[in-house]
Amino acid sequence: MSSVATARLLPAEETTPAPCADTRPVKLRVTGVSVSFRMEGVQRTVLEGINLECREGEFICLLGPSGCGKSTLLNVIGGFLTPTQGQVLIDGQPVTGPDPRRIFVFQERGVFPWLTVEGNIGFGLQHLPAEQRRQRIAHYVEMVGLRGFERAYPSELSGGMKQRLEVARALAVNPDMLYLDESFGALDYITRHTMRRELLRLWTTEKKTILFVTHDIDESVQLADRVVVMSARPGRIQRVVDIDLPHPRDISAPRYLQYRDELLDELGVAHKV
Ligand SMILES: Nc1ncnc2c1ncn2[C@@H]1O[C@H](COP(=O)(O)OP(=O)(O)OP(=O)(O)O)[C@@H](O)[C@H]1O
Ligand SMILES: [Mg+2]
Numbered sequence: 001m002s003s004v005a006t007a008r009l010l011p012a013e014e015t016t017p018a019p020c021a022d023t024r025p026v027k028l029r030v031t032g033v034s035v036s037f038r039m040e041g042v043q044r045t046v047l048e049g050i051n052l053e054c055r056e057g058e059f060i061c062l063l064g065p066s067g068c069g070k071s072t073l074l075n076v077i078g079g080f081l082t083p084t085q086g087q088v089l090i091d092g093q094p095v096t097g098p099d100p101r102r103i104f105v106f107q108e109r110g111v112f113p114w115l116t117v118e119g120n121i122g123f124g125l126q127h128l129p130a131e132q133r134r135q136r137i138a139h140y141v142e143m144v145g146l147r148g149f150e151r152a153y154p155s156e157l158s159g160g161m162k163q164r165l166e167v168a169r170a171l172a173v174n175p176d177m178l179y180l181d182e183s184f185g186a187l188d189y190i191t192r193h194t195m196r197r198e199l200l201r202l203w204t205t206e207k208k209t210i211l212f213v214t215h216d217i218d219e220s221v222q223l224a225d226r227v228v229v230m231s232a233r234p235g236r237i238q239r240v241v242d243i244d245l246p247h248p249r250d251i252s253a254p255r256y257l258q259y260r261d262e263l264l265d266e267l268g269v270a271h272k273v
Contacts, residue, residue, distance in 0.1 A: 027209045028054040033086030048234040059210045061224035069235025070213040103175040118150045124173035140168040160191035181213045217263045
């Protein structure tokens with residue numbers, strides 16, 4: 001039997017809620033979520049019957065083709081969109097709107113161009129006494145490798161540095177959940193790899209629960225505890241795959257490649273081009 005056969009590869013209907021030997025408390029529970037939009041007089045179902053459970057401290061990747069509803073699902077979980085049906089609970093409480101304890105990270109969108117690196121990281125920390133605020137800013141500047149650039153404006157930073165700044169800004173307010181929507185998609189190959197490593201380091205040290213939206217199979221195998229594979233029109237959960245590989249992950253190891261091939265098959269992508 002191949003080692004990948006030990007991965008939990010389950011049909012969607014068996015993920016209600018996702019069976020899990022994990023004893024960590026359930027952080028997020030999505031139950032029966034469907035979303036429909038009315039467009040040009042026609043009701044279109046974008047998400048249908050989404051059930052998902054996420055444990056505290058888990059790193060989950062939502063993976064699927066463009067338009068399958070990944071951002072819509074993240075918006076529902078983040079409280080920006082009320083689902084047509086179903087419910088989202090975080091720590092057992094219904095999500096009724098955006099919550100400052102849960103932070104979104106987009107590609108560059110969260111960085112304020114008129115504020116310096118320090119100003120951006122300190123933006124959500126106005127309530128803290130000055131010295132504590134200064135220390136918190138310094139801690140996150142250091143953590144994301146921006147020492148020496150404290151007084152720089154975003155226009156003076158590279159794309160990768162801006163992205164790290166955005167992650168630092170999000171983490172500085174000490175959120176309990178992080179939602180990342182294609183956050184590294186626009187970065188070049190090398191910076192993307194660096195950012196993934198950086199995020200994993202932050203995840204390990206800060207122990208956040210992370211939902212990471214991507215359409216990049218490699219990204220999902222490199223990062224996730226579990227990959228939630230979505231299908232399109234309407235968006236459904238097609239498979240949930242446990243990535244049973246320790247970090248740091250060797251991206252040329254046979255088991256890594258087996259997971260990647262499994263997900264390529266799952267998404268119907270040819271292995272050869
Ligand atoms: N406010 C809206 N009104 C109408 N249709 C919408 C709205 N938001 C999203 N949709 C539709 O829902 C579907 C899913 O969109 P969504 O942005 O969630 O996809 P996605 O998986 O994030 O795609 P991508 O990978 O390209 O970002 C699309 O067909 C989109 O046109
Ligand atoms: Mg999207």
